[in-house]
Amino acid sequence: MFRKAIYPGSFDPATLGHLDMIERASGIFDEVVVGVGINRAKRGLLLPEERVEALAAATARLENVTVAGFDGLLVDFVRERGSHCIVRGLRATADFEYEFQMAMVNRRLAAEVETVFLMTSWEHSYLSSTLVREVALLGGDVGGMVPRETLPFLLRAVARRREETRDGSQ
Numbered sequence: 012m013f014r015k016a017i018y019p020g021s022f023d024p025a026t027l028g029h030l031d032m033i034e035r036a037s038g039i040f041d042e043v044v045v046g047v048g049i050n051r052a053k054r055g056l057l058l059p060e061e062r063v064e065a066l067a068a069a070t071a072r073l074e075n076v077t078v079a080g081f082d083g084l085l086v087d088f089v090r091e092r093g094s095h096c097i098v099r100g101l102r103a104t105a106d107f108e109y110e111f112q113m114a115m116v117n118r119r120l121a122a123e124v125e126t127v128f129l130m131t132s133w134e135h136s137y138l139s140s141t142l143v144r145e146v147a148l149l150g151g152d153v154g155g156m157v158p159r160e161t162l163p164f165l166l167r168a169v170a171r172r173r174e175e176t177r178d179g180s181q
C-alpha cells in the first residue's frame with residue numbers, strides 16, 4: 012500500500028505545474044513529502060533553503076504535505092522517510108525519456124521503491140523552472156507562472172543574481 016509518497020525535484024523555482032502535482036498527489040496519498048534535491052555542485056538561482064521555504068509557504072494549506080531538503084540519493088531519502096513511492100509529473104513526450112531512465116535507475120538501486128507518474132494539467136503543461144528562471148532573469152512577468160507565495164523568493168534571488176553580476180563585472 013502506498014500511503015506516503017515522496018515528490019522530489021529541484022524546484023528552482025517551484026512552478027504552478029509543481030503545485031498542481033502536489034495538490035493531485037495530496038488527494039491520492041495519505042501523506043506527501045516534497046523532497047527538494049540539493050545538488051551542491053550545481054549553483055542554482057534560489058538557495059536550497061529558499062526553495063524549501065518557498066514550497067513550504069505555497070503548500071501550507073495542504074495538511075498532509077510537508078517539505079524537506081535532501082542530498083545524496085533519492086532512494087535513500089525515500090527509505091529514510093519510510094516510503095516506497097516516488098511521484099513524478101509528466102508534461103509531454105519530451106519528459107518521458109528522462110523520467111523513464113530515472114525510474115529505471117531508481118528501481119535498480121531500490122527494487123521496493125515504485126515510481127508513479129501523474130499528468131500535469133493542460134494549462135501548466137508548457138511550464139518549466141528553466142523557462143521561469145530565464146523570464147525572471149530577463150525582467151519578464153512571472154506572476155502567473157509560480158505560486159503566489161513563491162514569487163517574493165524568486166524576485167529576491169533575481170535581485171541577488173543581478174547584484175552579483177554587477178559586482179563581478181566592475
Ligand code: PNS
Binds near residue numbers: 019020021047085086
Ligand atoms: O526537478 P528535477 O530537476 O527534474 O529533479 C531531479 C531530481 C532532484 C529528482 C534528481 O536529480 C534526483 O533524484 N537527484 C538525487 C540524486 C539521485 O538519486 N540520482 C539518481 C537517480 S536518477
